[in-house]
Amino acid sequence: MAERKSPTAVLHEGPRALSDQQVRDIEGAELKEVLDVDIDDVIEYVHKGLKSLPDYTTLYRKYLKQRWDVYDLDFTQDKIDWNEKMTEAERNSFLAIASGFHHGERQVEIELPVFMIGAGEEEKLHIAAQVEDEARHTVFFDRFYREVVGLQGDDIMDILDASFPWVAETFVGPFGLLAYQADEVRKNPYDERARVRYGTTYFLWIEGVLALSVMKVTLSYARWRGFLPAYYTGFTATCRDESRHVQGGMKYLQDAVRKDPTMTREIHETLRTILTLAGVASREVIYEPLGWTQDEVRMLMFQQLGRKLNDVGIRLPPDLQAMVGSVQPVLAGG
């Protein structure tokens, strides 16, 4: 993997147009070909799908074609890059960001099944596929932390325990909220208002804003420096999986609001809680070793939030707009 453009170049370039051929290349790339796919193109691909949201059966069929084997990845070169080429500052920054994902993937994996109960039949197929995706992403990070970072443990929870010290205290905001909202849905699986609140936290905020923003930071670094090829391959494939999740989630929210416009209130109230928490940081993360600044990460998050809301036709009232301005970068996703 050659050294390429700077990680933040796309921030200044603005949204890009993808040709039909580029879309076909992203959708059809085998795992070993994903190394050559530009992460900025994959993130753009997420939004291209939001313009005309695909139905759940189409998303399920895409899943069947895009599913990849996490055990096909070979982390040998990554381990060399990690130990011999990356600086300590780069490793520390990388872990401060990646650890939120390590735990985030586990969280979204276990919180999703209850959402299936009240879903339509075609949506159930899509959610079942998404649960499997999230499980695979959990294994991806488990392998990365064992084989590259060098954490040791007998099982997945041992490795989660070992990486938890890198997770910021504010992680409990969105992910604790999701856990409690999942419990709310578990108790009343057909309560559409509870489902919309849950969907706002999971699909719009965690996947649509946090995940896509944070993915870009570590992946653009790896691509820029030409490091960590298996991480780049697996996590870019993860991003392609997330495109289906975000598209399915935005379709769910869009349909819910179209069917009952008062559901917009549930979205706003959920965002009001999330944005209250997102205005606070507990740790300072140094992004510069990865080619980013805090303001650039914040800008990235604004772009992601704005595009999701625009694409699905949800507007924020003035007080929420004002809260968006004080959002602190949260280094997590799922």
Place this chain on the structure above:
Amino acid sequence: MSEPEFFGPDWAAAVRDALAAGPSEQARAGKLAMYWDFFEQVKAGYAASWALWCRDLPAGPAALYIQWGGGTVTDCRVTRSGDTGLGDTGLGDTGLGDTGPADQPAATYVLGMDYAGWQALHDGYDPQRTVMYRKILVEEGNILEFFKTIYFFTECLGVIGGVPAAFPALAVH
């Protein structure tokens, strides 16, 4: 001096004092000032109450009732299920809504955690994961409102877990 019995009156008094004092300097050291500013801002204006239940306590179900007001804890005590007639089925099963223990006003938030979860918290298990892994759950109360102050709650949970306590052994059935 022996440690106060977990969910006993002396333990509740120690919890009250610890919460009023707030997290230790050691706990504060690793986190940004912005985070603690938020904590203090919430604490100063917080007027809600928590009923923190332990259903499988060896002595029978009990709740730690905590009322906040004026920037401190205004009431902190343990009540037994015998006070409420709830038996050991759990408040969430009774259909009593957000009714708190009978001898005090209803709690704004009713939460529950089993004995093993309380012990783990006391032994140093992380309060964040105690929430995220649903070891403690909101049984009654508005979740979106509760989470607006979740950083305050998790720090307080850590403070409660740090209060010395003697844990009686569970009976073997």
